[in-house]
Amino acid sequence: MSSTAQSSSAWPTSGDAPRAGSEVRLSVEQVSYAYSANPSQAPLFTLEANSFQARPGEIVAILGPNASGKSTLLKLIAGALEPLSGRVLLDGFVTHTLAPRARAQRIAMVQQETPLLFPARAWEFVLQGRHPYGRTLRFESEADVLIARNALAQVGAEHLSDRWMSEISGGERQRVILSRALCQQPLLLLLDEPTLHLDIGAQVDLLATLRRLAAENRYTVVVVTHELNLAAEYADQVVLLQKGKSLRVGSPASVYQRDLLEEVFRTPLTVEQGSNGRPRVNLLPTS
Amino acid sequence: MLTDSTLRAAAALVLLCTGAAICAAQETPPAVQTPRAYRQVTDEIGRTIRVPQNIRRIVSLAPNLTETIYALGLQDRLVGDTDYCDFPPEAQLKAKVGGAINPSLEAIAALHPDLVLVTKNLNRLETVQALANIGIPSYATDPHTVDAIIASTERLADLLGAPETGTALGKDMERRIAAIRDRVAPLPLRSVLFVVWTDPLISIGKDTFIADALQHAGAVSVIDSSQNWPHINLEEVVRLQPEFLVFAESVDTAGHTTDTLAGLPGWRILDAVKHRRFAVISDAVNRPAPRIASAIEELARQLHPEAFADTPQSDKDNASPAPRSSTQPAKSSLHLDRDISVSQECACAR
Amino acid sequence: MRPITLQRLVLQCGILALILFAVVVVALKLGAVPVSLYGLGRDLISVLLRQTSQISSDYGMIVIDIRLPRILLAIVVGASLSVAGTSFQALLRNPLADPYVLGVSMGAALGAILALIAEPHLALPVWLAALFTPLGAFLGAAATIAAVYLLGRREGQIDSATLLLAGIISSSFLSAIIMFLLTTLAGRDFRGLVFWLMGDLSSPLQPSLRWVLGIGFLIATGAIYTTAADLNLLLAGEKEAMHLGVDVRRVRLVVYISASILTGLAVSVSGAIGYVGLLVPHVMRLLFGSDHRTLLPTAAFGGAIAVVIADTLARTVVAPSELPVGAMTALVGAPLFIYLLRRRIA
Numbered sequence: 001m002s003s004t005a006q007s008s009s010a011w012p013t014s015g016d017a018p019r020a021g022s023e024v025r026l027s028v029e030q031v032s033y034a035y036s037a038n039p040s041q042a043p044l045f046t047l048e049a050n051s052f053q054a055r056p057g058e059i060v061a062i063l064g065p066n067a068s069g070k071s072t073l074l075k076l077i078a079g080a081l082e083p084l085s086g087r088v089l090l091d092g093f094v095t096h097t098l099a100p101r102a103r104a105q106r107i108a109m110v111q112q113e114t115p116l117l118f119p120a121r122a123w124e125f126v127l128q129g130r131h132p133y134g135r136t137l138r139f140e141s142e143a144d145v146l147i148a149r150n151a152l153a154q155v156g157a158e159h160l161s162d163r164w165m166s167e168i169s170g171g172e173r174q175r176v177i178l179s180r181a182l183c184q185q186p187l188l189l190l191l192d193e194p195t196l197h198l199d200i201g202a203q204v205d206l207l208a209t210l211r212r213l214a215a216e217n218r219y220t221v222v223v224v225t226h227e228l229n230l231a232a233e234y235a236d237q238v239v240l241l242q243k244g245k246s247l248r249v250g251s252p253a254s255v256y257q258r259d260l261l262e263e264v265f266r267t268p269l270t271v272e273q274g275s276n277g278r279p280r281v282n283l284l285p286t287s
Numbered sequence: 288m289l290t291d292s293t294l295r296a297a298a299a300l301v302l303l304c305t306g307a308a309i310c311a312a313q314e315t316p317p318a319v320q321t322p323r324a325y326r327q328v329t330d331e332i333g334r335t336i337r338v339p340q341n342i343r344r345i346v347s348l349a350p351n352l353t354e355t356i357y358a359l360g361l362q363d364r365l366v367g368d369t370d371y372c373d374f375p376p377e378a379q380l381k382a383k384v385g386g387a388i389n390p391s392l393e394a395i396a397a398l399h400p401d402l403v404l405v406t407k408n409l410n411r412l413e414t415v416q417a418l419a420n421i422g423i424p425s426y427a428t429d430p431h432t433v434d435a436i437i438a439s440t441e442r443l444a445d446l447l448g449a450p451e452t453g454t455a456l457g458k459d460m461e462r463r464i465a466a467i468r469d470r471v472a473p474l475p476l477r478s479v480l481f482v483v484w485t486d487p488l489i490s491i492g493k494d495t496f497i498a499d500a501l502q503h504a505g506a507v508s509v510i511d512s513s514q515n516w517p518h519i520n521l522e523e524v525v526r527l528q529p530e531f532l533v534f535a536e537s538v539d540t541a542g543h544t545t546d547t548l549a550g551l552p553g554w555r556i557l558d559a560v561k562h563r564r565f566a567v568i569s570d571a572v573n574r575p576a577p578r579i580a581s582a583i584e585e586l587a588r589q590l591h592p593e594a595f596a597d598t599p600q601s602d603k604d605n606a607s608p609a610p611r612s613s614t615q616p617a618k619s620s621l622h623l624d625r626d627i628s629v630s631q632e633c634a635c636a637r
Numbered sequence: 638m639r640p641i642t643l644q645r646l647v648l649q650c651g652i653l654a655l656i657l658f659a660v661v662v663v664a665l666k667l668g669a670v671p672v673s674l675y676g677l678g679r680d681l682i683s684v685l686l687r688q689t690s691q692i693s694s695d696y697g698m699i700v701i702d703i704r705l706p707r708i709l710l711a712i713v714v715g716a717s718l719s720v721a722g723t724s725f726q727a728l729l730r731n732p733l734a735d736p737y738v739l740g741v742s743m744g745a746a747l748g749a750i751l752a753l754i755a756e757p758h759l760a761l762p763v764w765l766a767a768l769f770t771p772l773g774a775f776l777g778a779a780a781t782i783a784a785v786y787l788l789g790r791r792e793g794q795i796d797s798a799t800l801l802l803a804g805i806i807s808s809s810f811l812s813a814i815i816m817f818l819l820t821t822l823a824g825r826d827f828r829g830l831v832f833w834l835m836g837d838l839s840s841p842l843q844p845s846l847r848w849v850l851g852i853g854f855l856i857a858t859g860a861i862y863t864t865a866a867d868l869n870l871l872l873a874g875e876k877e878a879m880h881l882g883v884d885v886r887r888v889r890l891v892v893y894i895s896a897s898i899l900t901g902l903a904v905s906v907s908g909a910i911g912y913v914g915l916l917v918p919h920v921m922r923l924l925f926g927s928d929h930r931t932l933l934p935t936a937a938f939g940g941a942i943a944v945v946i947a948d949t950l951a952r953t954v955v956a957p958s959e960l961p962v963g964a965m966t967a968l969v970g971a972p973l974f975i976y977l978l979r980r981r982i983a
Contacts, residue, residue: 080879104882114874117730118927127640128870132882136863139930140640184881370958384957389832391669391957392839393699411832413840416767420841421702518820 030086061231064241104132108181111192129183151179171202351574471505653938719940722914724896735915739804743811748777778901836910836963912970
């Protein structure tokens with residue numbers, strides 16, 4: 001079911017004024033973080049005072065050059081790291097203080113994976129997503145199997161169900177990993193550079209799937225990505241980071257200003273408005 | 288195909304049998320036997336054991352103890368011994384229970400012994416404990432000197448109800464050893480290295496019965512170690528320059544030792560090797576048993592031939608093939624171009 | 638899509654239990670002394686039916702008093718080592734891990750040696766003297782577990798790579814101390830220790846220790862089994878596991894302590910039997926899959942079967958002499974390992 005209604009209506013051009021009538025699900029409030037090699041030394045990296053909000057059905061893209069703190073911000077949102085100050089609220093719960101099980105039932109993370117040590121089939125892999133709902137000594141029930149099958153269907157990967165994970169790669173693999181996240185039946189779906197090893201077609205495919213899922217299942221999706229144009233095309237909000245600071249938060253049109261982008265990414269470019277109201281970035285030759 | 292009910296039945300059977308076996312194991316009292324009188328005995332390492340007054344069935348777990356039993360004439364009571372009990376040859380015909388270190392508990396139990404004989408030197412404490420667990424007592428011997436071997440033999444005879452035989456055997460051993468002592472006492476002690484093995488070089492410690500036997504033969508071991516089987520550095524031996532190298536027969540045969548040592552680096556600079564001052568004696572020296580007396584005599588003859596020139600070797604109780612008399616100089620002769628003091632009775636270099 | 642169900646697990650364990658039963662029956666029959674199992678079986682049944690109060694057949698004592706306790710010990714030791722091996726392979730994310738890789742066996746060996754050295758100098762009551770060596774071994778194992786844990790931490794919690802390094806170093810260090818003691822101590826003959834280092838089931842277990850071993854095994858295995866589903870996820874990646882709701886820190890701690898206790902108990906009573914903890918998990922993975930909810934129980938059965946067979950061979954091939962059971966497991970284990978390598982399970 002397509003629901004591009006949200007994405008094509010007029011955007012607020014500045015700030016993050018809440019839309020009338022929809023409640024805020026994710027609230028990142030003045031979150032900061034620092035880590036250093038050892039406690040007595042000055043911090044190697046700092047993330048400062050980031051704030052934004054997101055609603056069910058929205059896709060937020062976190063953009064920025066390398067080492068700008070994108071992954072760190074994502075981990076803070078996931079509750080995997082404790083912020084130095086500020087907090088992250090998901091439906092009123094502070095994510096960091098949730099117990100691991102409760103957190104896994106609300107937040108699903110898709111990230112760079114470690115290779116599997118022992119061979120596993122795709123359905124086994126996907127079924128792992130039901131772990132947050134299992135009792136200690138329980139085996140998966142028929143309901144769990146149904147949910148897993150459904151998750152695979154939602155990403156169009158049902159035909160991969162019986163294949164070995166080691167045989168699946170690229171876009172198909174990403175879809176299987178995504179369906180594991182869907183099994184968690186989360187409120188918040190976080191993805192860390194999901195398009196890294198994918199070809200262009202697969203990249204577009206993935207983002208389109210995310211948008212569809214966000215609309216159908218009312219997920220809030222936060223994606224860390226390098227891909228400026230993909231983010232512009234599919235995100236409802238963009239957070240632009242540089243060296244740990246969020247320079248701007250807002251709709252793609254409001255954030256993609258040429259001077260700003262050139263300064264952050266240090267390369268000449270132009271920004272033009274696309275036919276559907278979304279900005280498009282063109283890189284210029286540097287010579 | 289296996290159904291649930293089949294599985295459950297099988298599981299029940301398994302549990303039932305296991306349970307029965309365990310219960311039975313705990314209920315088994317000792318086999319019903321005619322009542323016997325028992326007594327408490329303390330063995331040579333201080334353990335107190337409970338043995339029948341009349342010990343009828345013995346298993347020996349050490350070759351020297353098997354020999355001793357035969358020497359005492361009590362071999363009819365020996366119902367089993369180890370694979371290595373080879374002296375006297377009849378001992379080979381007894382039922383075997385395995386090695387000294389790793390005997391089969393079952394094989395010993397199947398023989399229903401009243402007593403098992405062990406030595407601290409050769410056998411493992413675990414074996415003794417395992418036997419105690421199934422109600423079989425073990426008697427341990429641990430002689431460190433020749434006198435202790437004699438005393439041990441007499442105690443064993445006493446334990447087995449034949450004290451007179453024991454005393455007689457003991458006296459005989461004492462007499463022979465005293466005779467040897469008289470002959471070699473006036474002569475200077477020969478410094479020797481007793482070689483248990485050449486590679487690695489292993490000798491004997493000062494607390495072993497072999498070291499004591501050496502003394503009775505008019506020799507002294509150059510190695511002064513409190514370990515029983517010390518590993519020795521060849522350099523140390525070169526520094527100590529023993530007058531003689533002493534080997535047990537099996538060691539010599541195994542490595543053609545006396546023939547090849549002259550060609551080996553390190554060994555060949557030893558005076559004893561250069562002048563072929565070897566003494567090869569029977570394997571009896573390795574066992575603390577009555578034959579130790581023959582071994583001592585053999586050694587004394589080779590180290591101090593001048594003291595024995597007038598007496599032929601007495602071979603009362605050995606089965607070794609080659610008689611060790613002074614008509615066989617090849618292996619044991621002294622090449623007297625060194626300043627070894629020799630008494631006038633020397634009739635060597637024949 | 639055929640996920641594991643309880644019925645399938647029970648079926649698999651049932652088959653393995655039957656195989657174990659058959660192996661035990663054969664093991665009871667074989668040995669240095671020939672035994673009629675038919676007569677023994679009749680006696681067992683009559684005891685069960687309370688018709689007689691004791692085993693009357695002449696060789697019953699050999700089977701019940703000597704072989705059966707030994708077989709039961711082999712079962713518990715084999716199961717302990719396999720479960721520990723499976724757990725360490727998951728904990729350390731390393732298919733080459735075995736129960737001894739973290740130094741527990743060397744620690745136990747050192748503890749046993751120190752107990753052997755100290756015993757003559759202490760006036761111990763009889764009941765304690767018999768337990769002294771296994772007790773020393775277990776204390777040595779426990780000390781090693783604690784030391785390696787402290788060394789293997791990073792930022793306060795267990796880190797797989799650091800733990801593995803700490804374990805290997807500790808193992809080497811303890812081994813060097815053991816070599817030193819064995820060669821320099823005056824007047825001691827540690828002949829029995831060679832058997833122990835190879836793994837030896839011929840020393841029967843003191844009755845009081847039987848309960849300790851059995852209960853310890855059940856508790857430790859149970860604790861590990863509660864983390865079985867978590868271990869599956871841990872193997873897919875630590876970060877992923879955390880995001881899927883696994884309390885990684887707690888799971889690591891529980892598995893480390895429980896698997897080390899299993900190893901310590903097994904080694905204290907039977908020495909370091911090799912290859913079982915390494916290979917049985919791989920074979921069971923080939924047969925039943927890598928899901929730890931089935932792998933742990935099937936590995937336990939598999940280990941029990943393997944050690945009973947190895948021990949039976951050890952006491953029959955050169956009867957009446959006995960080989961240490963570790964020699965048998967090595968003889969079979971090494972070629973099997975090569976075969977598995979070629980199948981690239983690692």
